[in-house]
Amino acid sequence: xxxxxxxxxxxxxxxxxxxxxxxxxxxxxxxxxxxxxxxxxxxxxxxxxxxxxxxxxxxxxxxxxxxxxxxxxxxxxxxxxxxxxxxxxxxxxxxxxxxxxxxxx
Numbered sequence: 001x002x003x004x005x006x007x008x009x010x011x012x013x014x015x016x017x018x019x020x021x022x023x024x025x026x027x028x029x030x031x032x033x034x035x036x037x038x039x040x041x042x043x044x045x046x047x048x049x050x051x052x053x054x055x056x057x058x059x060x061x062x063x064x065x066x067x068x069x070x071x072x073x074x075x076x077x078x079x080x081x082x083x084x085x086x087x088x089x090x091x092x093x094x095x096x097x098x099x100x101x102x103x104x105x
Contacts, residue, residue: 001073003039003102004080006087008068011095026088034083040071064094077101 014020031041045068048060060066068089074080080099089095 001075002080002104004072004074004077005100005102006042006070006072006080006084007066007098007100008070008087008089009062009064009066009096009098010093011067011089012093023088026091030086030088033086034072037072037074037083038070039073042068042070044068071102 014023031038045066048058048065050057050059050061052061070087072080072083074083077099080101084097084099087095087097089097
């Protein structure tokens, strides 16, 4: 069993309390469906700083910047991708999910 990092980009914030409730319910259902495959449900991401060549600058190096993450346990990259395809992030507002395998050291 390997670990996979799902990095979310794009997406938007729900505007009304009803939309917020619906979005939270969708995430809750996705997490529930994944069950024990969830190693860390993660969180939304806020402010970012980039450090390179001794300089610190505001903002992320990627565009659009990462907006959240989740860590999954899965038997393979294909299995992790299949799980990620049900992520509510993909339901609108140009949300994207990138799946990275966390290499064992």
